[in-house]
Amino acid sequence: MGVTMHAKSDSEVTSIEASTPPRSPRRLLYYVQSPSHSQQDLEKMSYGSSPFGSPTHHYHCSPIHHSRESSTSRFSASLKNPKNAVSGWRRLQRKYDEMGDQEDDEGHEDEDDRSDGGALRFYVVCFLFSFVVLFAAFSLILWAASVPYKPKIIVKNIAFQNFNVQAGMDGTGVPTDMLTLNSTVKILYRNPATFFGVHVTSKPLEFHYYDLKLASGYIKNFYQSRKSQRTVIALVQGYQVPLYGGIPVLSGAKDHLERVDVPLNLTFVMRSRAYILGRLVKPKFYRSILCEVTLRGNNLGKPVDLTRSGSCVYK
Numbered sequence: 545m546g547v548t549m550h551a552k553s554d555s556e557v558t559s560i561e562a563s564t565p566p567r568s569p570r571r572l573l574y575y576v577q578s579p580s581h582s583q584q585d586l587e588k589m590s591y592g593s594s595p596f597g598s599p600t601h602h603y604h605c606s607p608i609h610h611s612r613e614s615s616t617s618r619f620s621a622s623l624k625n626p627k628n629a630v631s632g633w634r635r636l637q638r639k640y641d642e643m644g645d646q647e648d649d650e651g652h653e654d655e656d657d658r659s660d661g662g663a664l665r666f667y668v669v670c671f672l673f674s675f676v677v678l679f680a681a682f683s684l685i686l687w688a689a690s691v692p693y694k695p696k697i698i699v700k701n702i703a704f705q706n707f708n709v710q711a712g713m714d715g716t717g718v719p720t721d722m723l724t725l726n727s728t729v730k731i732l733y734r735n736p737a738t739f740f741g742v743h744v745t746s747k748p749l750e751f752h753y754y755d756l757k758l759a760s761g762y763i764k765n766f767y768q769s770r771k772s773q774r775t776v777i778a779l780v781q782g783y784q785v786p787l788y789g790g791i792p793v794l795s796g797a798k799d800h801l802e803r804v805d806v807p808l809n810l811t812f813v814m815r816s817r818a819y820i821l822g823r824l825v826k827p828k829f830y831r832s833i834l835c836e837v838t839l840r841g842n843n844l845g846k847p848v849d850l851t852r853s854g855s856c857v858y859k
Contacts, residue, residue, distance in 0.1 A: 686820050686825045687827055690737065690820060690827040695744075697734075697833065697858065699731050699833060700851060704725070705726045705727060706724065706725065706844070707801060707844060708723070709787075709794050709801065710798065718786075720789070721786075721789070723758060723782060723787055728780070731763070731776045732776075733814075735771065737770050737818070741768060741769040743767050743816070743817050743818075744766050744767070744814060744815070745814075745815045746813060746815065747813040749761045749778050749811075751810055752808065756790045758785055758808070759782030768816075801841040804841040807836070808838070809836055811835075812833055835856040837850065
């Protein structure tokens with residue numbers, strides 16, 4: 545069977561092309577550059593993805609299509625020159641490495657600063673703790689060293705200047721015998737300490753006939769320097785003290801007081817305080833003193849010696 549070849553005329557070709565529907569434009573392909581590709585692969589990719597390697601299609605241009613074509617052309621141009629792509633990748637990688645190194649350096653610097661700050665705080669705490677311990681130990685040593693230096697107190701004598709008993713009334717109008725007494729007490733005070741002085745005060749000096757208080761007096765506050773002494777004179781007085789018959793020996797002897805002997809007790813407390821190292825170390829010394837003395841009507845104005853053994857008790 546014979547095959548007959550028919551040559552198509554130009555009019556037929558034109559009619560066929562007109563009847564065929566227009567093809568849609570081909571989508572552009574985009575590739576991500578990888579540094580592992582070789583130069584041949586890059587050339588293949590650039591050739592296949594280049595708009596020059598693809599068939600030409602006629603379609604209407606738009607701004608979007610134009611931007612796509614420009615970006616594609618720039619990308620294909622970079623792929624055609626693999627040296628520029630590799631060098632760009634290397635520069636980017638070097639930049640990231642430098643940023644990582646800088647962050648590592650900053651991290652190490654922060655860690656060093658934190659470690660230095662912690663060490664400094666530790667040293668400060670240790671210094672303060674050591675200072676407190678040493679200061680406390682030094683203060684304790686000073687206090688212990690001051691204990692043996694107790695002040696020496698001696699009641700030397702008592703002199704009764706005036707003694708009188710007469711009838712009268714107390715504050716409520718009750719009639720009773722009223723006593724008036726004037727006396728002086730001489731006290732020797734000595735501070736044996738070699739490195740501190742003391743401030744001295746005292747409680748009231750009082751004369752008692754058993755539980756009945758007949759007279760009282762005070763010692764003025766004073767300061768005694770180290771390794772020194774002084775004599776303190778205190779005035780002890782009683783004025784119009786109601787007796788209520790409490791001293792029977794005086795009831796019938798108002799006119800014969802020179803024949804009267806009245807036993808009395810002198811009591812008082814002396815307080816000494818030292819300030820060592822400012823006011824941080826303050827040793828205190830208390831001496832409670834009790835002296836027995838006899839008031840004799842025929843011995844007025846004469847001092848009674850109390851330095852004899854057993855006349856005074858010091859606690």
